Amino acid sequence: MLEQAKQNMKHDLDVIDGEVRIALSSDLGRNVITPWLDAFMDSYPLVSLRSSISDSNIDFYRDSVDMALRYGSPTDANVYGFKICNAPRLLCATPEYLEANGTPKHPHDLPLHNGLLYQLHDVVHNVWRFSDDNTEHKIKMSSNRAANDGDLVRRWCVAGKGLAVKSCLDMSADLLSGSLVSVMPEFKPTPTELWLICPSRQSITPTVRLLRDSFREQTSQILRQLVEKGIVDESVLS
Structure with a gap:
């Protein structure tokens, strides 16, 4: 008391x-x-x-x-x-990665790219969802990297190892500096x-x-x- x-x-x-x-x-x-x-x-x-x-x-x-x-x-x-x-979440990559591997224009292009994946409780989140107006796209990603630490996923992305879906706050410094760019902005990941x-x-x-x-x-x-x-x-x- x-x-x-x-x-x-x-x-x-x-x-x-x-x-x-x-x-x-x-x-x-x-x-x-x-x-x-x-x-x-x-x-x-x-x-x-x-x-x-x-x-x-x-x-x-x-x-x-x-x-x-x-x-x-x-x-x-x-x-x-x-x-x-x-x-909002954004699909991000380095300009160098996109120059070397091409820039996806539609979610259906994504399986040709390397996804940098998040893992929680031994479950790898390898299905990415995007919306375009009223249409939802569910894409199963190929990947050679997954981590249970969001910071590590961001570091891989900044190092040009693939594409990542991350909060715009997490990626803000890299996006504002031009180290990363937003990819397919018309297709929005789940906010x-x-x-x-x-x-x-x-x-x-x-x-x-x-x-x-x-x-x-x-x-x-x-x-x-x-x-x-x-x-x-x-x-x-x-």
């Missing part, structure tokens, strides 16, 4: 302190979110950080985390979630969203709300840059 009273006082005063225990997916966590968390802690020196980086499903109690930044809206009615942004998820209402502290707002602001900046470059369309900002 005393601890809850202290928390209530902090909520009233909007005190930004304590330990942030956050679960992050591998690629987004390492390459996008960690620098943002470093800047957040520089601004709020009373905050400490415990970061859990993995692409595995999170169990809040087993993994001892207070929040998770994850792709996809929460399916558990017992958790509390805040949508951060839309995060997703980025959510900040908490296990209970009591876990939504002023620090959590401030991080939520920070994530929303900074992902919006990335998406606007991608829109300005013509990599994604403006509807992503809605």
Whole structure:
């Protein structure tokens, strides 16, 4: 009761302190979110950080985390979630890979290419789905590489080892620099969203709300840059 009273006082005063225990997916966590968390802690020196980086499903109690930044809206009615942004997936490759292997024009061309695949719980996700207006295309990919780590899939793609379907946030720096290009943009992979998820209402502290707002602001900046470059369309900002 005393601890809850202290928390209530902090909520009233909007005190930004304590330990942030956050679960992050591998690629987004390492390459996008960690620098943002470093800047957040520089601004709020009373905050400490415990970061859990993995692409595995999170169990809040087993993994001892207070929040998770994850792709996809929460399916558990017992958790509390805040949508951060839309995060369309893109089919990506290096210009060098496309020059050497040709640029696919239609999903039916994809089996002739090397897919860089994601693996979760020993299941290799080798069927890619694309939509064109009201038509869905399901394509089984050939591949010589699969990993249970999204960051490794991105690194293979940047190294020119094949094609990958990834969130535009994961690939944003490479897309904006021209290291990667979006392939067949008129055929859209299954879209997703980025959510900040908490296990209970009591876990939504002023620090959590401030991080939520920070994530929303900074992902919006990335998406606007991608829109300005013509990599994604403006509807992503809605």
